[in-house]
Amino acid sequence: MKRAILAATVAFAAIQSAYPAPASAARLTVQPSQFAHVIVMLKAQVDPSTVTGSSRHQRSRNLENRLRSTADTGQRGLLTLLRKRQAQGLVTAIDPLWIFNGVGVTAAPSVVRELAARSDVRRIDPELTIQAPAAPAAAVPATTGPVAAEPNVSLVNAPALWNLGFRGQGVVVANMDTGVDYTHPDLAGRWRGGTNSWYDPNGQHTTVPTDINGHGTATMGVMVGGDSGGTSIGMAPDARWIAVKVFNDRGSATSTAIHHGFQWLLDPDGNPNTADAPDVLNDSWTLSAAGCNLDFQPDLTQLRAAGILPIFAAGNFGPTPGTVLSPANNPQAFAVGATDDADLIDPSSSRGPSACGQTVVPRAVAPGVNVRTTDLYGMYATETGTSLAAPHVAGALALLLSAFPDISADRQAAALESGAVDLGPIGADNDYGVGRLNVLAAYQWLSTAPDFTLSTSPSTVTATPGAPATYAVSVAAVNGFSNAVSLSLSGLAAANATWTFTPASIAPGGTAQLTVTPAANLSPGTYLLTLTGTSGSISRSAYATLVIPAPPNFTLAAAPAARTVPAGDATAYTVTVGAVNGFSGSVGLSLSGLPASVGSAAFSPASVAGAGSSQLTVTTLATAPPGTYSLKVTGTSGSLSHTATVALTVTARDFTLSTSPSTVTLTRGQTASYTITLGSVGGFAGAVSFSVTGLPAGASATFSANPVGPPGSTVLRVRTTSSTPRATSTIVVTGTSGALVHQVSVTLTVR
Numbered sequence: 001m002k003r004a005i006l007a008a009t010v011a012f013a014a015i016q017s018a019y020p021a022p023a024s025a026a027r028l029t030v031q032p033s034q035f036a037h038v039i040v041m042l043k044a045q046v047d048p049s050t051v052t053g054s055s056r057h058q059r060s061r062n063l064e065n066r067l068r069s070t071a072d073t074g075q076r077g078l079l080t081l082l083r084k085r086q087a088q089g090l091v092t093a094i095d096p097l098w099i100f101n102g103v104g105v106t107a108a109p110s111v112v113r114e115l116a117a118r119s120d121v122r123r124i125d126p127e128l129t130i131q132a133p134a135a136p137a138a139a140v141p142a143t144t145g146p147v148a149a150e151p152n153v154s155l156v157n158a159p160a161l162w163n164l165g166f167r168g169q170g171v172v173v174a175n176m177d178t179g180v181d182y183t184h185p186d187l188a189g190r191w192r193g194g195t196n197s198w199y200d201p202n203g204q205h206t207t208v209p210t211d212i213n214g215h216g217t218a219t220m221g222v223m224v225g226g227d228s229g230g231t232s233i234g235m236a237p238d239a240r241w242i243a244v245k246v247f248n249d250r251g252s253a254t255s256t257a258i259h260h261g262f263q264w265l266l267d268p269d270g271n272p273n274t275a276d277a278p279d280v281l282n283d284s285w286t287l288s289a290a291g292c293n294l295d296f297q298p299d300l301t302q303l304r305a306a307g308i309l310p311i312f313a314a315g316n317f318g319p320t321p322g323t324v325l326s327p328a329n330n331p332q333a334f335a336v337g338a339t340d341d342a343d344l345i346d347p348s349s350s351r352g353p354s355a356c357g358q359t360v361v362p363r364a365v366a367p368g369v370n371v372r373t374t375d376l377y378g379m380y381a382t383e384t385g386t387s388l389a390a391p392h393v394a395g396a397l398a399l400l401l402s403a404f405p406d407i408s409a410d411r412q413a414a415a416l417e418s419g420a421v422d423l424g425p426i427g428a429d430n431d432y433g434v435g436r437l438n439v440l441a442a443y444q445w446l447s448t449a450p451d452f453t454l455s456t457s458p459s460t461v462t463a464t465p466g467a468p469a470t471y472a473v474s475v476a477a478v479n480g481f482s483n484a485v486s487l488s489l490s491g492l493a494a495a496n497a498t499w500t501f502t503p504a505s506i507a508p509g510g511t512a513q514l515t516v517t518p519a520a521n522l523s524p525g526t527y528l529l530t531l532t533g534t535s536g537s538i539s540r541s542a543y544a545t546l547v548i549p550a551p552p553n554f555t556l557a558a559a560p561a562a563r564t565v566p567a568g569d570a571t572a573y574t575v576t577v578g579a580v581n582g583f584s585g586s587v588g589l590s591l592s593g594l595p596a597s598v599g600s601a602a603f604s605p606a607s608v609a610g611a612g613s614s615q616l617t618v619t620t621l622a623t624a625p626p627g628t629y630s631l632k633v634t635g636t637s638g639s640l641s642h643t644a645t646v647a648l649t650v651t652a653r654d655f656t657l658s659t660s661p662s663t664v665t666l667t668r669g670q671t672a673s674y675t676i677t678l679g680s681v682g683g684f685a686g687a688v689s690f691s692v693t694g695l696p697a698g699a700s701a702t703f704s705a706n707p708v709g710p711p712g713s714t715v716l717r718v719r720t721t722s723s724t725p726r727a728t729s730t731i732v733v734t735g736t737s738g739a740l741v742h743q744v745s746v747t748l749t750v751r
Helices: 056-074 078-086 109-115 150-157 160-162 214-224 257-264 297-307 386-403 409-418 439-448
Strands: 036-042 091-097 102-107 121-126 128-133 170-178 240-245 252-254 279-281 310-313 336-338 366-368 370-375 380-383 451-457 460-461 469-478 486-490 497-502 510-517 523-536 537-549 553-559 564-566 570-580 586-592 599-604 607-609 612-620 627-637 640-651 652-662 663-666 673-682 690-693 701-703 712-719 730-736 738-748
Touching: 036 109, 036 257, 056 257, 056 380, 078 091, 091 257, 102 109, 102 257, 102 439, 102 451, 109 121, 121 663, 128 257, 150 160, 150 366, 160 386, 160 439, 170 214, 170 257, 170 386, 214 240, 214 279, 214 370, 214 386, 240 257, 252 257, 257 297, 279 386, 297 310, 297 409, 310 386, 336 386, 336 486, 386 409, 386 439, 409 439, 409 451, 409 537, 409 570, 451 523, 451 537, 460 469, 460 627, 460 663, 486 510, 510 537, 553 627, 553 640, 564 570, 564 612, 570 627, 570 640, 586 599, 586 612, 607 612, 652 730, 652 738, 663 673, 673 730, 673 738, 690 712
Parallel strands: 170 240, 170 279, 279 310, 310 336, 336 366, 460 537, 564 640, 663 738
Antiparallel strands: 036 102, 036 121, 091 102, 128 252, 370 380, 451 469, 469 510, 486 523, 497 510, 523 537, 553 570, 570 612, 586 607, 586 627, 599 612, 627 640, 652 673, 673 712, 690 730, 701 712, 730 738
């Protein structure tokens, strides 16, 4: 675990790129035969800014009730469709979620395309797979001697809070990691215990906390470890802990498991009326792909609304700029970089700027070099990485929440930032953030410093290009703050949108309206907006989302994919038009690829309004040349045009001849009989006339019926005379129907 942060390897599930999920559709590609693992997010989502409560726990309860209700109501239609497709063998897994209104699905590509075309679907994200870190490289046993705090713990002033009586009592911390070895002497007595204190979404260790890797045990030790090993290793030794083992025993985690982990943390016992959610959450993992990935943003948004500040390790991909990866670079996360005990940045600590539009990442730094912490089997390890830095901040929050149990997640973040020791260039920067953690200064700031909070409602607005989107921006005073706050916005380029605050500056208790007007050519997608309020040296941020949906469109499909018809007959296809993103126009239908010599085609109706179906009837000529023809159906509505292709195979009408017996032997003067059978090919129904050639001298032939229609037969009688030569003759029977001619031969031996 020398570089303890989880360097995640991401495997994107496969689906074709025709889905109208702006932020994720381009990532979806799959072979037609493969089933895809996806997360479907619906448009109806809870705006957490509208949820109120007299305390943090009450707000969390009210939030959960809203989340559950929204998911229960909003998913009914989708779940009905998925269960129907499951009965057809096109869906193998359905996994409803309520932390956001969405469903995990394993389905055939055709079903995913069907889901993407639904008007209630916002986006479809591929399932991610994240690899866990290597196990600790070395472990050492406990030492004996006088108990003192580890240097990293002392550096951030945790003992000063202990001396004030705040050791994390009354606070519950959690991690989502590889698990926790709950038998370790420094952790065993601090586990909260019970069925609501451990969750393994992979179902491998369901009863008691387990860790076969060691990474989760190490991060938990930094948060709450005691002094059983001879030194105080944890930030909040009187806090209790719970945990989610998101990484399975093979060392990987899926995005579905992570979503379930976040969801479980909001309500471990499944009862919204019990306050058993953790107060603090540490996540020492990240993805490995650069850029802004928002797959977990809905989860983090709801956690913050519930008063849980998501602490994330920034990553160990430095010193290259722009290496703080998702989810740590999401605005709702609090990313932590690593320094040594001399306050120098660790070279591998990930650096900003953020691909998700935050002003500065990491938000802060904490000790993360040569940190002594708990390891498996009661041992201890000394490790380096931002995975160890982040739990210092999580543990600090446990101390602060012991003193101020009802502060919001935004207020928690403000305290951490305001109390930080500025390092590097003066002011916040993309190496150290606002500086190194100082929990005593954060406590003092919470106790006395005038401050303000900034909030916005709604948190998400959907707007079409050229149409304004409005948000309410509010300022609330803390500790007697009374100055005016100036407002600004980032996250959109001037070429992409215009925006105004009315008014541009507000006093505490006031509200301004933010109006954002997207440019007419702004591409569909989800855009993160950072709203910043500034008053003197104090700057606070709030975050909102602007969703630009894909424009109205339609889908076109034709079934079946192929038809076979005899020349002269007709056949039909069903052409289906689907509405995407509220499409309501009329789609005109046309056909190409059918030669006039083959036949004609007609649509009924010739156009479809919004969504519906039309029957395409193809009538072939009796003289149609046999073969397979590729027919292209085109649907057109204004500038929109889509095509679907079907195959038409035309078979010729024909007949066959066979005879029984094929050979007859007789003496002169006798009569030979042959049954000639007429068969139909391709629906042939014409009359066939028969004639004979090759009769021996002195012989005559008659047919019992002539002409004959299929299916049918006639008897050929060949009468010999006394003058017929003794010999073997080949007699040819010819059947004729118009231009169609076939022959069959029989043998006559006269003795």
